[in-house]
Amino acid sequence: MYYYSATTNAFYPVEWKQDYINAGSFPNDAVEVDEVIFIEFAGSIPPEGKYRIAGKNGLPEWADIPPPTKEELQQQAKSRKQQLIAEATNQIVPLQDAIDLNMANNEEKEQLIAWKKYQISLSRIDVTSAPDIDWPEKPQSPTDRR
Incomplete structure (x- = not known):
């Protein structure tokens, strides 16, 4: 009891x-x-x-469960934005290293540009417009193509 x-x-x-x-x-x-x-x-x-x-x-x-408040949606968007920027950075760093050391092939150069554009697009997202955010499409990483 x-x-x-x-x-x-x-x-x-x-x-x-x-x-x-x-x-x-x-x-x-x-x-x-x-x-x-x-x-x-x-x-x-x-x-x-x-x-x-x-x-x-x-x-x-x-x-x-009540729907999330505007503030909660904005916090979720902020967290997602930070996570995606960190993921982009993890893709950019080794590609940039390959370029800096003149070891990058053409595909890696294209990948670097795509990931940097993606990261810039993410950085420009206004999380106060959540949940109405048009998230940019993530570039394919070299491992996705294998």
Whole structure:
């Protein structure tokens, strides 16, 4: 058996109740729930697109995950932009080294130009327009062609 608190949206094992009381952390609104409720809401993965909330009846229930806010979408776009720029840099560095040392073949020279153009396009992306961002197409790396 367990206790469930709507204010903390958490479960507490019955056998630990006294420990929580002694620590002053047992919630006043805790209600006893059976193993079935505990397993559904704490012992399993939530249904897709759902998360656990405290229902109006004081028991747990599933609710729809709200869509991301504009700020969250902008942060996601910023993270993606940084990741893609880092990936482009990882492609550019060895190609640039080959050119600097006069060891690059024509394909590597073309690759370097394509990756630099891609990186510049990424750097110009305004993440405040998320989610309406037209991401540039990634060039093929030499390993993609094999």
